[in-house]
Amino acid sequence: QSVLNQPPSASATPGQRVTISCSGINSNFGDNFVYWYQQLPGTAPKLLIHRNNQRPSGVPDRFSGSKSGTSASLAISGLRSEDEADYYCATWDDSVSGPVIFGGGTKLTVL
Amino acid sequence: QVQLQESGPGLVKPSQTLSLTCSVSGVSLNSGSYYWSWVRQPAGKALEWIGRVYTSGTTNYNPSLKSRVTMSLDSSKKQFYLNLTSVTAADTAVYYCAREVFYFGLDVWGQGTTVSVSS
Numbered sequence: 001q002s003v004l005n006q007p008p009s010a011s012a013t014p015g016q017r018v019t020i021s022c023s024g025i026n027s028n029f030g031d032n033f034v035y036w037y038q039q040l041p042g043t044a045p046k047l048l049i050h051r052n053n054q055r056p057s058g059v060p061d062r063f064s065g066s067k068s069g070t071s072a073s074l075a076i077s078g079l080r081s082e083d084e085a086d087y088y089c090a091t092w093d094d095s096v097s098g099p100v101i102f103g104g105g106t107k108l109t110v111l
Numbered sequence: 112q113v114q115l116q117e118s119g120p121g122l123v124k125p126s127q128t129l130s131l132t133c134s135v136s137g138v139s140l141n142s143g144s145y146y147w148s149w150v151r152q153p154a155g156k157a158l159e160w161i162g163r164v165y166t167s168g169t170t171n172y173n174p175s176l177k178s179r180v181t182m183s184l185d186s187s188k189k190q191f192y193l194n195l196t197s198v199t200a201a202d203t204a205v206y207y208c209a210r211e212v213f214y215f216g217l218d219v220w221g222q223g224t225t226v227s228v229s230s
């Protein structure tokens with residue numbers, strides 16, 4: 001089964017730009033879309049980015065996603081205190097009808 | 112507005128079966144555009160996808176849980192279900208139900224329900 005690697009933590013000050021990486025060790029990761037979820041403390045996850053770089057309606061354009069080869073990243077610009085949360089990348093193992101794989105999550109601290 | 116709500120026992124004894132229900136409002140379970148999924152999260156740990164059930168009843172499960180998991184749905188009741196057998200303390204977690212849109216990700220989530228496995 002695939003593994004998605006994320007740094008366990010990241011931090012930045014308000015107004016700064018921060019990026020969170022996600023790398024896959026399964027070669028299928030290079031062909032599959034990447035998704036990003038935001039989980040605020042004590043709440044359910046929320047879809048932040050789909051299909052590598054698409055924002056669902058209502059997600060601010062401060063959030064952006066990118067993917068290149070077997071790595072992906074989430075960038076947050078103009079950081080706000082309310083962005084302090086856990087962020088998870090996800091993809092499928094093999095095909096879109098295969099198992100969903102989540103990364104280990106990155107805890108973002110806004111200093 | 113699409114809403115999902117998990118329900119079920121908060122405490123299950125070891126070796127027994129964990130059974131959860133997800134009640135859906137605002138959308139039909141018969142829609143061919145969606146899968147209906149379960150995700151869990153042990154305290155302080157990462158999300159773990161458990162599996163999904165399609166409107167036809169077709170299922171996909173996490174290989175690590177496949178031998179213990181069964182999912183189904185009842186479109187007339189607007190509910191889908193999770194059964195996890197032979198539970199241990201390692202199955203203690205917050206369990207979420209979610210709607211998965213083909214290629215668009217898990218776009219609607221329930222609030223989650225905490226299940227503890229203890230005697």
